Amino acid sequence: ETAVFQTPNYHVTQVGNEVSFNCKQTLGHDTMYWYKQDSKKLLKIMFSYNNKQLIVNETVPRRFSPQSSDKAHLNLRIKSVEPEDSAVYLCASSSDWANTGQLYFGEGSKLTVL
Amino acid sequence: QQQVRQSPQSLTVWEGETAILNCSYEDSTFDYFPWYHQFPGESPALLIAIRPVSNKKEDGRFTIFFNKREKKFSLHIADSQPGDSATYFCAASGNSNNRIFFGDGTQLVVKP
Known part of the structure; x- marks a missing residue:
């Protein structure tokens, strides 16, 4: 049963657009x-x-920026997408910071950059 | 340095055989070792996990064997079924850094 919801599940866009x-x-x-x-x-x-x-901000290009309004929501914005950004972006949650090994994943958001 | 190493990259077994997937880790402070599986078109899902207080964890046909001294653990899938065909990820996490590190995955194919 899905409890981590992602939207959109698919997105096709061109280089330079925002997602x-x-x-x-x-x-x-x-x-x-x-x-x-x-x-x-x-x-x-x-x-x-x-x-x-x-808490953690791995080495990702600066065009990626997360945003969280409350602990139940976490969005991801990509300014000016590049071809190498084509991938599946998976959102996940864990009960707390001590249980980072027990992840619940969303269905994923597949990005295709033309 | 890669924290979690997984092998083989791909594995093919016949239905009914035991599939063995292997992992090793670097950080001796890791205290939680999960295995995730990911079916085609789906997202990863937690399958089974073990803590170092045990050297074996069973859940039906799935068993984790854990060797703390050698910093290795493995997933054994007994009586493999075609429906077990998926990508399997081992992982490790610990309270010292509150991070989970994934292996690169093993693509398992079970042939009928």
């Missing part, structure tokens, strides 16, 4: 994440938020 992905979790968790999964299925952490505070 936003939204994520909401209904599990009552304190911690949320954005992961990037490339064509080789590798999972790379991008950002972690705990109670809407940024």
Whole structure:
């Protein structure tokens, strides 16, 4: 049963455009994440938020910016997309910062940059 | 330095055989070792996990074997079924850095 909701699930756009992905979790968790999964299925952490505070900000291009209005929502904005941004972006949550190993993933948002 | 290493990259077994997926880790402070599976077109989902207080964890056909001294753990899938075909990720996390580190994944194919 899905409890981490992402929108949109698919998005096709052109180089230079802006894209936003939204994520909401209904599990009552304190911690949320954005992961990037490339064509080789590798999972790379991008950002972690705990109670809407940024905790982890991996080395990602500055065109990526997360935003959290409350602990149940974590959005991702990409300004001026590049071809290498084509990937599946996975939102996830964990009950709290101490349980980072028990992740609940959303369905993913597949981005294709033409 | 990669914190979690996973092998093999791909594995093919026949239905009914035992599939063995391997992982090793670097940080001895890690205290939680989950395995996630990801079916085609879906997102990863937690399958089974172990903590270092145990050296074995079973859940039906899925068993984790854990070797703390060698910093290795493996997932054994007994009586493999075609429906087990998926990508499997091992991972490790710990309170010292509150991070989870994923392996690169093993693509398992179970042939009928």
